[in-house]
Amino acid sequence: MKEPNCQEVAELTATHRIEIRPQEGTGDPQGAAVAHEIAELGISSVSHVRAVRLFFLFGDLSADDARRAGDDLLTDPVTETAYLGSSPGLDGGAVIEVHLKAGVMDPVAASTETAIANMGLAIESVRTARRYELIGDVSPEQCETIARRLLANNAIEEVYFDAYTPPAAQGQSYTLDIVDVPIRDLDDAALEKLSKDNDLFLNLTEMKGIQDYYRRIGREPRDIELETLAQTWSEHCIHKTFRSDVAYEGTPIPGWPQDEWRVRSSEMLADRKDAILASLANAGIYDDSIPRVWDEICRIAEEEFATGEAIVSLSLEEETIGVRVNEREVYGGQWVDMDGKPFVKLRIPDLLKTTIFSVTEQLAKPWCISVFKDNAGVIEFDDKHAICFKVETHNHPSAIDPYGGAATGIGGVVRDPMGTGMGARPVANTDVFCFGPTDMSLDDLPKGVLHPRRVMRGVVAGVRDYGNRMGIPTVNGALYFDEKYLGNPLVYCGTVGLLDRDKCFKHPQAGDAIVCVGGRTGRDGIHGATFSSGELTHEHETEFSHAVQIGNAITEKKMLDVIIQARDAGLYSAITDCGAGGFSSAVGEMGEELGAEVHLERAPLKYAGLSYTEIWISEAQERMVLAVPPENVDRILALCAAEDVEAIVIGHFGTEGRILRLFYDGQVVGELEMEFLHNGLPRPTKEAVYEKADRPSPAPPDRDSYNDVLLKILAAPNVASKEWVIRQYDHEVQGGSAVKPLVGVDGDGPGDAAVVRPVLASRKGVVISCGLNPALGDLDPYQSALHAVDEALRNMIAVGGNLARTALLDNFCWGNCNKPDRMGSLVQAAKACRDAALAFETPFISGKDSLNNEFQTDTGETIAIPPTLLISAISVIDDVGRCVTADAKAAGNYLFILGRTGSLLGGSHVLKVMDLPSGTDVPPVDLAVSREVMEALQQAIEAGAVRSCHDLSEGGLAVAAAEMAFSGGLGVDLDLAAMPDGEPGLPPAALLFAEYAGRFLVEVTPEQHDAFLRIVKSCPFGELGQVTDTGCVVLRSKTQTLIDIPAADAKAAWQQTFNW
């Protein structure tokens, strides 16, 4: 606690403290919300809370001036009263004031400053703070708890338990001091220490690569050069783990590797010998067996040459290795290790390229315009427009400051489409969060971890405030809870953008001016790129608080407004965002082929005192970099000035020898070859091990009724209604909403996917959906990834998407992939992505990974997140008027199930709510059948034969049926004996709750019954029953009633969990 020191402050500068207090009787919802949260903490002695806003005005202002600002600007005269000065202490209560730490961005202060200046007052600066007056008998310890747990974030804020008036914010001056970092003579230990001490997060191989480079060019690096390398080579910026070669050992991966050689003569075969032998070895065939296999290949091939071509193939199938010549087996059988388990050794070159990139290449869809190259993947929308989509994560910053981290997460991903091609206009946002359990007791929290409830409130508020202010509808998302996310909450944010077909590519030119547009550069967010590459520890909260970024959505919105005008006027030749790594990444990427010169002292700063390196790597938000032909510079600067957007020329592209040259006050402070910067990173080989466990789940005991099981699943946090979150997001701004995240007769049922019309004058739409199954990630990463793809596509199809025009995005969040077992499950999941995309013919167009989500507790325990793969799908459809929603429409309509159900329950909710441990028996995804079902359903929806449709996911058929019923305000009556040809004699728990992929529940009118049947007849389907007007959810198996509950009760259970 700090003592107030008003006297001293007052002498420094003319300071006015203004308190804006709620008037009695007009309501104080902010205060009431805090009181509610205090009660949630278990502190019952606070009867109510008054929330007071504080403004501090600095400058040559009289008390009357300050009063005028208070009364005319800062106060709502109908509901509030302004007081100049400090209120006296409180009788029978306590005061908590929360002030921002010096240097932390304060958007409200900035706007207030401008507004007061507009009143003609001599304001110099403004600070703001929040004051809470707690009425009741509250102890100092309780105050401390309330402040720490609820009101203030230590990383960015300071707490005072009395009236406090801060000094005016002042930066120190900066004197140029160029820093060399001797590296050439360091030994391994000293290199590692250098990396660690400077938070470079570079490993020894990388540090040695840098050392070799500087030895070669015969000098020591400057600090700014090391920072540039660290940023450019960071996990965040270059996906170095995912792009590394992998040495994999463990359970065979179906279908991989697969090699094929077509030969027509002995000579041709001999030419291929080395390649074939290498492939055999690569597939794990023991060295001493290889000559025998080769001889056999030669023998059979010779016979085949007599009749024509011989195709030598090698494939790894379900746990067997197969070497064949024209389908004649040369070598086969299960490949096992010493203990008799299936086992292979593989070398996988460039994991990302081999899996995800290659499938897109192979599918070669003509409607893919730009994939994996730009800030977002771009696909065709219509003749004139393209659509781009990017999903990012902002996990570590959100762990430390949930509000600021999430806000800048959304702010950052919005700049990705803005920086794609020649700039896209953002048209929709998505968000997916993973948190620890929100009902966890405070006592069980590891040290250094914020309570999940607080993390969730902060993250939701951050996305809300930034997305809503930007005017981008947040239309789709998911929430997931698991204890393993305690120290590493996951925050995925996505943005869809619209751009012209002829503006999908950028071409920066030598001689173009480098123009920085938008926000000012400050010390905020320094080391974000490298910080996101490291593991979190309980000490990070303080160590890395400078990596926290505070966003200002309006700065970004203003910037967007002028950029769209400049784009349409054709004033620039390239654009990119200042993401992680700031100018360093933006200029480094855009100037890769050209070289660049940058004068760092020209960058507008939030406050004085930044070193040249800090300016270069600062991750201050809301900045974009444009390459502007010299003749357009004045026009672009004038355009920005007209809307109060800062823009400044900081250098130019194009240097001899593609050099990046950095200046400060005319002196060269750093020089790097673009070639080394972008291609100098040593590509390591990562070790990966994976051994599939084979542990069946217990069979749930049969029961007379499953009513309570259904209610428990509906109330489970991962299933329950997320309306509390969804309603806080503006999901309709921009006027393109066609299918909303909440659907049904009361507008509160679960929607499968969102549909928006990005071009208002057109009927065309985009469907946006997602799939995420962390519960399966630890059990079977391969199947888990298949489930994620299947779920994203299911959700997309369920509302009327077009599978033939659907693209996918991947976002992998994993534990520390320097550990071979994490890397092993990553290999499995990446391979599954490839297999699924190939089967559905849905290319990946963009992706991002975060591969270091582990938390070290103060007791030395490591908590790794479960492997968490988010798949986002985007589909272009011709007419949103054909879309369907999941709510049941009318009694008397028929209900069909599409897709097969089996007996496996691994990872299912039914095990969880019945307190049974899950095995590893995740239901396998049958990709071929799933595609067949989706295509038939798509055809049926397009033909107008479907009234409603809901995908079956968590909680299986029973949950889907209940959701359809209560969303439509109706009942359903289903007989599960009509389930399609799965395994005979499935137990009730599997029929009701198994979570097999590729399934839908579909409502069809009597008039369309036959037409629908004709379309789906080749798929597995079953006619289960009807929609009823009884208001009850009834599921029976022949004569036995398994579930019979009022739909209203099901809805109440589903809604109660997050009724905050």
Next chain:
Amino acid sequence: MTTPKALVLRAAGTNCDRETEFALEQAGFEARRVHVFRLMDKPELLKDYQFLLIPGGFSYGDDVAAGKILAGQMLQRLAGPLNEFVAAGKCVLGICNGFQVMVKSGLLPWGNVTADQAHRDVTLTWNDSGMFVDKWVRLRCDSDRCVFLPKGEVIDLPIAHGEGKFIVRGGDGDALGRLKGDEQVAVRYVDADGKAAFEGGCPDSNPNGSVEDIAGICDPSGRAMGLMPHPERFVDITHHPQWTRGGVQRADGRLFFDRAFEYLRQG
């Protein structure tokens, strides 16, 4: 008669300007989005237009309070031209943040942009829930003076705001009585049966705690109106949350733009 022209005013943080422009064009207007700085530099621009739209969004981030800073700019720099605009028989519609700006600049409720009347008698403050909310509401027009809707009309529109609770200063003067007496209560939140909560309707139909369920008001002339719900977000059948259930016959938000167009075209 030439095509009526509509000016969509935008400022830093305005974000419903494009769809509002689209809704205006759909109704037949020639619409243009104009930045407030440009209008401050050249206030005579207003003379070319018959309809001023102040759209939704978060002007200046709603820092300090919703709409307050843009309202201040209008008071300090545009008071004369705006008052002339209203006096010349033209129309003004403020939607959501635009309504907040109208209330805080004095355009509403008394149709006069002056410092001593601005933001004195009524305000829009934090929803009772303390939270931003996006949901659909049912509204009833209660004014026979408002040019944008016929009295008694019941429509559906979405809201999306955190500070939409309409309240009237207590104590001196009876501002609420005056508003009601002069037919200035333009729209009220009502329940499925068209009944407002204060008339005994379903209490949940009022989404923010507004006094007497008031969702929007007009000035004494009926030509300047502000409301929290968003008419420009319901100009297509597929905007309605229940359109897939069938039975949505009309995009209710179009009424505002169509009626303003008819009114202004007839002069």
